Amino acid sequence: MNFSNASFLKSCYLENQLFLSNKKEVVFVGRSNVGKSSLINRLCGRKKLARVSNVPGKTISINFYSVGGIYLVDFPGYGFAKIAKCKRKLWDNLAQGYFSSKRNIVFCVVVIDCRRGCKELDFDMVRYLVYNKLYFVVVLSKADKLKNSELQAVFEATKKDFSFLKNLQVILFSSKTGQGENELRQVIERVCDV
Numbered sequence: 001m002n003f004s005n006a007s008f009l010k011s012c013y014l015e016n017q018l019f020l021s022n023k024k025e026v027v028f029v030g031r032s033n034v035g036k037s038s039l040i041n042r043l044c045g046r047k048k049l050a051r052v053s054n055v056p057g058k059t060i061s062i063n064f065y066s067v068g069g070i071y072l073v074d075f076p077g078y079g080f081a082k083i084a085k086c087k088r089k090l091w092d093n094l095a096q097g098y099f100s101s102k103r104n105i106v107f108c109v110v111v112i113d114c115r116r117g118c119k120e121l122d123f124d125m126v127r128y129l130v131y132n133k134l135y136f137v138v139v140l141s142k143a144d145k146l147k148n149s150e151l152q153a154v155f156e157a158t159k160k161d162f163s164f165l166k167n168l169q170v171i172l173f174s175s176k177t178g179q180g181e182n183e184l185r186q187v188i189e190r191v192c193d194v
């Protein structure tokens with residue numbers, strides 16, 4: 001699949017802006033600021049396809065990108081402490097609306113900052129995906145920020161954290177260096193059959 005042909009499709013800020021679709025969708029979820037939007041840019045070999053910011057909570061809408069006949073779906077981050085309660089409610093409604101709508105979600109990428117590791121909200125997200133029978137992999141992002149030995153330790157710890165799941169794939173990823181990009185592209189191509 002030619003990832004570099006990606007184009008922006010639509011932003012949805014509210015549940016009622018979600019559109020019906022039967023196209024295959026790959027969803028990127030994770031805490032705020034872990035690097036979801038940067039990861040999509042890296043996968044597509046583009047700098048400004050998805051908006052990136054130092055300010056956590058940048059992505060407040062679900063953003064759809066069209067590439068090779070599938071959609072890449074950039075989710076707003078969860079768990080940013082300074083987000084007001086009413087915004088959290090909006091996130092919950094939007095996420096609920098998305099995951100419960102009739103659409104062809106084939107695969108989720110749960111992005112976790114390798115320096116932070118798996119937190120309670122990540123476990124909640126994973127449990128939600130398991131409950132809804134959605135296939136997913138875990139990506140440990142910002143791999144360039146750790147030494148190899150530290151990275152290996154986080155990798156093992158993450159495998160252990162999720163040892164209740166059989167055969168969970170964990171990918172070390174860096175949007176800066178490109179580590180893991182081919183591995184993730186291959187998973188997307190395999191799972192989406194494109």
Ligand SMILES: Nc1nc2c(ncn2[C@@H]2O[C@H](COP(=O)(O)OP(=O)(O)OP(=O)(O)O)[C@@H](O)[C@H]2O)c(=O)[nH]1
Binds near residue numbers: 031176
């Ligand atoms: N060093 C390094 N920095 C990264 C990497 N990925 C993202 N960043 C930085 O982390 C910050 C957040 O990146 P985003 O891609 O906006 O993160 P996000 O998960 O989309 O954030 P929200 O939309 O707020 O949920 C930015 O300053 C990025 O430049 C990476 O692989 N390595």
Ligand SMILES: [Mg+2]
Binds near residue numbers: 038052
């Ligand atoms: Mg983002």
